[in-house]
Amino acid sequence: MREAWRWFGPNDPVSIADIRQTGATDIVSALHAIQTGEVWPLDKIRAHKVLIEKDNRAQSSLVWSVVESIPVHEDIKLGLENIQGYIDAWITSMENLAKCGIKTICYNFMPVLDWTRTDLKFQLPNGGFALRFDQQKFAAFDLFILQRENAEADYSAEEFAQAKQIFLEMPEDEKALLTKNIIAGLPGKMTDSYEIDDFRRMLEKYKNVTKDILRKNLFSFLSQVLPRAEQLGVKLAIHPDDPPRDMLGLPRIICTSDDLDLLFSALPSPSNGITLCAGTYGSRPDNDLPRMARVFGSRIHFAHLRGVSRDKNEQRSFYEADHLSSDVDMVGIISALLKEEQLRDVATNPQGIFIRPDHGHQILDDINKLANPGYSCIGRLKGLAEIRGVIKALSTPH
Template sequence: MRESWRWFGPNDPVTISEIRQTGATDIVSALHSVPTGEVWQLEDIKAYKALIETCEPNESPLKWTVVESIPVHEDIKLARPGHEKYIENWIVSMENLAKCGIKTICYNFMPVIDWTRTDLNYRLPSGAYALRFDQPKFAAFDLFILQRENAEKEYSKEELAEAKRVFEEMTEAERSTLTNNIIAGLPGRMTDSYGIEDFRAMLANYKDIDANQLRKNLFSFLEKVLPRAEAAGIKLAIHPDDPPRDMLGLPRIVCTADDLNILFDAQPSPSNGMTLCVGTYSSRPDNNLPEMAQQFGERIHFSHLRGVTRDPKEQRSFYEASHLDSDVDMVAVIDALLKEERRRAESGMSQDIFIRPDHGHQMMDDIGKTVNPGYSGIGRLKGLAEIRGVIRALAARA
C-alpha cells in the first residue's frame, strides 16, 4: 500500500517538512484556491506539484499522487441548463492532472454540503478531542435554527421532543457554534461556506430532486467523464456521502453496498472506482466494512482508514474514534485490501492502493493550537503508525 497524507497547501499548519517526518511517501491535495467550476490550469498544477515535490538531495522525497478533490459544481448535480460547460471544465482539469502524472482522483456528489459534524472539539475520556455527529443536536439545528420547511415530518414525536429540549438548553453562543459547524466551510470540505439564508436557498434548489434524479445526474456526468478518464489512464474514486443517509431533505446516493452496486452496474468502466472511507461507511450499522472491502476490491483506488464509534442508544450519533479502536474491525479491512493488492500483482497489475489516516484526534502538543478540524498532525501520525503496524504484521504473515 502507498502511505499518503492530506495536505491543504502552504497555509496548512502541518508543513511539508513535518509530513516528511511521518514516513508517508505520497501527498493527497488539491488546488483549493481555484473556484468551483473553473479549470485547473496546467501551469498551476505544475507549480503546486513542484511545491510539494522539491526537496534537498538528502531529504526523503514526497510525491503528489492523489487529488482530493476536484469539486463538482452544483449545476452539474442539479443538471441545470448550461451545466455541460462545468463538466467540460472538470474533464480538462482531470486531463491536465494526468499530464502531470497525477492519476487518482477522489471526488463526491453530495448536494450542497460536504462532510457534516455537530461538534469539532468533542472531549474524549483520554483528554484528546475528536469530531462528533450528534443526532439530537442536528435535529435541533434543522427544526429550530434552520427551520426547514416541513422538516418536522421527518422526525418522530419522541425525536421532536428531544430536539426541542436540546435546543432550549443551548445558549445563543452554543447555537451559533452549532450553526457554523454544520454550514460554514471547513478546511477539507469541497463546498462553499453559506450564511443561513443562503443555505436555505441552496436547499430549496433540491426540492424537486429525489435520489433517482440525482443518480441520473451522476450517471450523466460520468458518461461524459469516464471515456476521457480511460484515455488518460485516470482512476476516479467516488467518496461516500458523510454521514451516509438522507439529511436536510437532500437525497444521498453513495451510502451503502447496494448504492455501489447500482453505480458500478450502470457505469462499468474500469476508471469508475471508489474511495473506501471506512469511517463514513461504518457510521451506518448496516454496512459491513470487511465484506465491502472484499466485494469491491477491484474498484478501490483509495482508502481513508479511520473508524467511528456509534452511540449505542442512538445509532445515528457517532464520534471519530482511534484508528484501531472503533466499531470497525480495521485489521480485517486492511487484510482484505492487502489480499486485493496481491490479486492485482498476480494478474500482472502494478496498482497499489493509496491509503491515508483520516480525522485524527487533537491531542498532546496540538491541543490549543490552530488546526484544521480533524487534521491535526499528532493524531494522524498516531493513526498512521497504528495502521502501518497492522500492515507490516499482516504482510509478514502472508
Template sequence: MKESWRWFGPNDPVTINDIRQTGATDIVTALHHVPAGVTWPIADIKQHQALIEDTPKGLSDLKWTVVESIPVHEDIKLGKPTAQQYIDAWIESMQNLAQCGIKVICYNFMPVIDWTRTDLNFQLPSGAYALKFDQERFAVFDLHILQRTNAELDYSEEELAAAKALFAEMNAAEITQLTNNIIAGLPGKMTDAYGLDTFRARLAEYQGMTKDTLRQNLHYFLSQVLPVAEQLGVKLAIHPDDPPRDMLGLPRIVCTADDLDTLFTALPSVANGITLCVGTYSSRPDNNLPQMAHDFAERIHFTHLRGVSRDPNEQRTFYEDTHLGSDVDMVAVIKNLLAAEARFPDKTIYMRPDHGHQMMDDINKQVNPGYSGIGRLKGLAEIRGVIKAFTHSDTHHA
C-alpha cells in the same frame, strides 16, 4: 498499500517537512484556491506539485499522487442547462492533472453540503478531542435554527420533543457554534461557506429532487468523464456521502454497498472506482466494511482509514474513535485491502490515515478540524503496524 497524507497547501499547519517525518511517501491534495467549476490550470498544478516534489538535498522524496478533490459544481448535480460547461471544465482539469502525471482522483456527489459534524471538539475520556455527529443536535439545527420547511416530517414525536427541549437550553454562543460547524465550511470541503439565508436558498434548489434524478445526473456526468479517464489511464474514486444517509431533505446516493452495485452496473468502466472511506461507511450499522473491502476490491483505488463508534441508543450519533479501537474491525479491513492488491497485481491502493484526534501539543495549536498532525501520526503508526504484521515474511523471524 501506499502510505499517503492529506495536505491542504502552504497554509496547512502541518507542513510538507512535517509530513516527511511521518514516513508517508505520497501526498493527497488539491488546488483549493480554484473555485468549483473552473478548470485547474496546468501552471497552477505544476506550481503546487513543485511545493511537494522539489526535495531539498538529503531528504526523502514525496510525490503528489492523489487528488482530493476536484469539486463537482452544483449545476451538474442539479442537472441544469449550464451543467455541460462545468462538466467540460472538470474534464479539462482531469486532463491537465494527467498531463502532470497525477492519475488518481477522489470526488464526491453530495448536494449542497460536504462532510458534516455537529461538534469539532468532543472531549474523550483520554483528554484528547475528536469530531462528533450528534443526531439530536443536528435535529435542533434543522428544526429550530435553519427552520427548514416541513422538517418536522423527518422526525418522530419523541425526536421533536427532545430537540425542542435541547434548543431551549442553548445560549446564543452555542447556537452560533452549532450553525458554524454545519454550514460555515471546513478544510477540505468542496462546498462554499454559507450564511443561513444562502444555505436555505441552496436547499430550495433541490426541493422535489429524488434519489433517481440525482443518480441520473451522476450517471450523465460520469458517462462523459469516464471515456476520457480511460484514455488517460486515470482512476476515479467516488467518496461516500458523509454521514451516509439523506439529510435536510437532500437525497444521498452513495451510502451503501447496494448504491455502489447500482453505480457499477450502470457504468462498468474500468476507470469507475471508489474511495473506501471506512469511517464514513461504518457510521451506518448495515455497512459491513471488511465485506465491502473484499467485494469491491477491483474498484478500490484510494482508502481513508479511520473508525467511528456509534451511540448504542441512537445509531445515527457517532464520534471518531481511535483508528483501531472503533466499531470497525479495522484489522480485517486492512487484511482484505492487502488481499485485493494481491488478487490484482497491477493495483495500487493509496491509503491515508483519516481524521485524527487533537491531542498532546496539538491541543493548544490552531489546527484544521480532524487534521491535526499528532493524531494522524498515531493513526498511521497503528495502521502501519497492522500492515507490517500481515506482510512480515517468515524469513524475518529470529
C-alpha cells in the same frame, strides 16, 4: 499499499517538512483556491506539485499522487441546463492533472454540503478531542435554527420533543457555533461557505430532486467523464456521502453496498471506482466494511482508514474514535485490501492502493495549536503508526 497524507497547501499548519517525518511517501492534495466549476490550469498544478516535491533530492521523497478533490459544480448535481461548460472544465482539469502524472482522483456527489459534523472539538475521556456527529443536536438545528420547511415530517414525535428541549437549553453562542459547524464551511472542504439564508435557498433548489434524479445526474456526468479517464489511465474514486444517509431533505446516493452495485452496473468502466472511507461507511451499522472491501476490491483506488464509535442508544450519532478501537473492523479491512493487492496485475497497478490515516484526534502538543478540524498532525501520525503496524503484522510470514 502506498502511505499517503492529506496536505491542504501552504496555509496548512502541518508542513511538508512535518509530513516527511511521518514516513508517508505520497501526498493527497488539491487546488483549494480555484472556484468550483473553473479549470485547474496546468501551470498552477505544476506549481503546487513543485511545492510538494522540490526538496526530494536532498530529503526523503514525497510525491503528489492523489487529488482530493476536484469539486463537482452544484448545477451538475441539480441537472440544470447549460452545464456542459462545467463538465468540460472538470474534464480539462483531469487532463491537466494526468499531464503531471497525477492519476487518482477522489471526488464526491454530495448535494449542498460536504462532510458534516456538529462538534469539531468533542472532548474524549483521555483529554483529547475528536470530531462528533450528534443526531439530536443536528435535529435541533434542522427544526429550530434552520427552521426548514416541513422538517418535522422527518422526525418522530419523541425526536421532535428531544430536539426542542436541546434547543431551548442551548445558549446563544452554542447555537451560533452549531450553525457554523454545519453550514459555514470546514477548512479544506471543497464547497463554498454559506450564510443561513443562502443555505436555505440552496436547499430549496433540491426541493424536487429525488434519489433517482440525483443518481441519474451522477450517471450522466460520469458517462462523459469516464471515457476520457480511461484514455488517460485515470482512476476516479467516489467518496461516500458523509454521514451516509438522507438529511436536511437532501437525497444521498453513495451510502451502501447497494448504491455501489447500481453505480457499477450502470457504468462498468475500469476507471469507475471508489474511495473506501472506512469511517463514513462505518457510521452505518448495516455496512459490513470487510465484506465491502472484498466485494468491491478491484474498484478501490483509494482508502481513508479511520474508525467511528456509534452511540448505543442512537446509532446515527457517532464520534471519530481511535483508528484501531472503534465499531469498524480495521484489521479485517486491511486484510482484505492486502489480498486485493495480491490479485492485481503489477504491470497495470504497480503502486498498489493509496491509503491515508483520516481525521486523527487532537492530542498532546496539538491541543493548543491551530489545526484544521480532524487534520492535526500527532493524532494522524498515531493512526498511521497503528495502520502501519497492522499491515506489517499481516504481511509478515508466520
